[in-house]
Amino acid sequence: MRLIKLAFIVILAACSAVVFGQTFAQHGIQPGDLDRTADPCTDFFQYANGTWRAQNPIPASMSRWSRRWQAGELSKDQLKDILEDVSKRHDWPAGSVEQEIGDFYGACKDEARANKLGMTPIQPLLADIDKMKNTADVQRMVRRLHELAIFVPFALTSASDNHHPGQVIADISANGLGLPDRDYYFKTEPRFVETREKYHAYVTNIFKLAGYNEFAAKAAAETVFQMESKLAGASLDNVSLRDPNASDHPTSFSDLRKLTPAIDWNTYFQDAKLPQSNLNVQEPKFLQEIDRQLRETSLVDWKTYLKWQVLDSAAPSLSAAFVEESFNFHNRYLNGAKEMKPRWKICVEATDGLLGEALGQKYVQKYFPPEAKARAQDMVKNILAAMRDTIEGLEWMSPDTRKKALEKLSTFNPKIGYPDKWMDYSSVKIRPDGYWGNIVVLREFAIRDDRNRVGKPVDRGRWGMTPPTSNAYYNPLLNEIVFPAGILQPPAFSMDATDAVNYGSIGVVIGHEISHGFDDQGAQYDSLGALNNWWTADDLKNFQARTACVVRQFDGYFIEPNIHHNGKLVTGESIGDLAGAKIAYLAFKKSQQGKPPAATLDGFTPDQQFFIAWGQWRGDEIRPEAQRTMIQGDPHPVAKFRVIGPLSNLKEFQQAFSCKADSAMVRPPADRCEVW
Numbered sequence: 001m002r003l004i005k006l007a008f009i010v011i012l013a014a015c016s017a018v019v020f021g022q023t024f025a026q027h028g029i030q031p032g033d034l035d036r037t038a039d040p041c042t043d044f045f046q047y048a049n050g051t052w053r054a055q056n057p058i059p060a061s062m063s064r065w066s067r068r069w070q071a072g073e074l075s076k077d078q079l080k081d082i083l084e085d086v087s088k089r090h091d092w093p094a095g096s097v098e099q100e101i102g103d104f105y106g107a108c109k110d111e112a113r114a115n116k117l118g119m120t121p122i123q124p125l126l127a128d129i130d131k132m133k134n135t136a137d138v139q140r141m142v143r144r145l146h147e148l149a150i151f152v153p154f155a156l157t158s159a160s161d162n163h164h165p166g167q168v169i170a171d172i173s174a175n176g177l178g179l180p181d182r183d184y185y186f187k188t189e190p191r192f193v194e195t196r197e198k199y200h201a202y203v204t205n206i207f208k209l210a211g212y213n214e215f216a217a218k219a220a221a222e223t224v225f226q227m228e229s230k231l232a233g234a235s236l237d238n239v240s241l242r243d244p245n246a247s248d249h250p251t252s253f254s255d256l257r258k259l260t261p262a263i264d265w266n267t268y269f270q271d272a273k274l275p276q277s278n279l280n281v282q283e284p285k286f287l288q289e290i291d292r293q294l295r296e297t298s299l300v301d302w303k304t305y306l307k308w309q310v311l312d313s314a315a316p317s318l319s320a321a322f323v324e325e326s327f328n329f330h331n332r333y334l335n336g337a338k339e340m341k342p343r344w345k346i347c348v349e350a351t352d353g354l355l356g357e358a359l360g361q362k363y364v365q366k367y368f369p370p371e372a373k374a375r376a377q378d379m380v381k382n383i384l385a386a387m388r389d390t391i392e393g394l395e396w397m398s399p400d401t402r403k404k405a406l407e408k409l410s411t412f413n414p415k416i417g418y419p420d421k422w423m424d425y426s427s428v429k430i431r432p433d434g435y436w437g438n439i440v441v442l443r444e445f446a447i448r449d450d451r452n453r454v455g456k457p458v459d460r461g462r463w464g465m466t467p468p469t470s471n472a473y474y475n476p477l478l479n480e481i482v483f484p485a486g487i488l489q490p491p492a493f494s495m496d497a498t499d500a501v502n503y504g505s506i507g508v509v510i511g512h513e514i515s516h517g518f519d520d521q522g523a524q525y526d527s528l529g530a531l532n533n534w535w536t537a538d539d540l541k542n543f544q545a546r547t548a549c550v551v552r553q554f555d556g557y558f559i560e561p562n563i564h565h566n567g568k569l570v571t572g573e574s575i576g577d578l579a580g581a582k583i584a585y586l587a588f589k590k591s592q593q594g595k596p597p598a599a600t601l602d603g604f605t606p607d608q609q610f611f612i613a614w615g616q617w618r619g620d621e622i623r624p625e626a627q628r629t630m631i632q633g634d635p636h637p638v639a640k641f642r643v644i645g646p647l648s649n650l651k652e653f654q655q656a657f658s659c660k661a662d663s664a665m666v667r668p669p670a671d672r673c674e675v676w
Ligand SMILES: [Zn+2]
Pocket: 013, 014, 015, 016, 512, 513, 516, 573, 576
């Protein structure tokens, strides 16, 4: 999926899939989860959590499962309690947080009403598409869909300027593909051929639900596929998209008009109330393909394509038949889920997605005490200091580059828990009935809010994730690391846990986010957040040789006999894990100085507890379907290799478990990777 920087669609540089936090006491590691029949020096993933995985099969509605995912699902019960509570009352002041989240949740839960309405809620939108008479109408419709956050066939959002840090500009990116990325349209391996067949069937079924007969629905699916294939052919692949320079094309408004004369940018910018100032076009070739299709593709085909986009976007919010078809393709086929989550849980997730900073206020009041924030802040400070020590001690880096790296580190901005200033949704009218209508007004609000930022200085107080989210991110343009309250919960972090366990789980996550500032992407941004090379030529060559080691390592990890990780796709995340584990370990050791020696617990030394904590927090069981989808498009390696990969490079791990030099968990010196 493409990176579109609106909180409710996709987050920039998000660091793992989203779950929510949950509170329970945890002191040390979980000894009962270990598979003691496995050798930690041979397969540390199996050793750390093999028994837990054997005893806890993946629930039918999930694609991945571990204590962490379990805690995430259980924490939705906490959010449910909040939402059930407020949705019972209907006398909240209009526009209050309680009224908005309560009515949104209540309307979402009304499945009977959704079933009765069928596709009625989107009928007016489809009728508008049918009424289109010319290319100008097509463009008018595209503008309307963008107001609803249906970004096809391109997206236009706000972004920090790569070259004027602190300024927000408009950013135009490629979008509008129904399959996860361009490769699915062209690759010839059987699994991609099968995905194309399943996609055809999905599009056909949705069109049939929308009233087309079998023949017309099949023809419509073919039209959609043909148009999308041409767009896919003009777009960058996942690996190219990881290079910030490949999507950096500063463009003046008049050059944008010259690049794509068939697109009426004047009207677009006027309607959207956007300034006609300099902007960025991520993929000029893609935009030119849209320009060509506007001139050459028939009106009938454009109607089919746009209708499909509306149907695909709205299907999860319509009647059961639509929800089921959407689930079958997106969740069941692509990710291996066997059954849908209960309606209430889907509605908890939807409320978090569209009203996250309203629900989040209630969440942090109950589940994020100030002491937790203080302890997390302290850990971040210590791990930043460990990164400083590491940079100062690097033998391969010249003083000039080192100075710049330290300068960059000193400008890091950590955000912890929740925003200082909450997003104010009070102008949005949420009704107790009409689920789709509520989605529409909230999406319109988010788009207006996003566009309103263009042409202004960056508001550094904003958050790209909601407070209950169990996830974290680094944003190279603002040089900020962000940890929502939802990840500062057990099993990642606990006020009751030992330092070894906290540093081994959330500590490595913190180290991972800090290291993103210095991974293959982050290292291209300077201390101000500008895309600007601050490396000497020799140091850059050295750095690239070191990252190439990580690429080779992950190219060698197979999930099935013929399917292995794409090292280039997962380099950044793997550098994050490798450097993150190293600096979290150093910070843990430093935090123990001047304290009485940490205890051996359950027979494990503090160092062993640190590494087991990482294996237990990060390790999960994953369905084969989800694993294949991840391998193709996700910049994160699967959990097994996020445990084995970094630890097999660390001598500290080898020492902690007294592993012999020829152990599987000890990479030979010639293959051992160290970037930072
Ligand atoms: Zn990451």
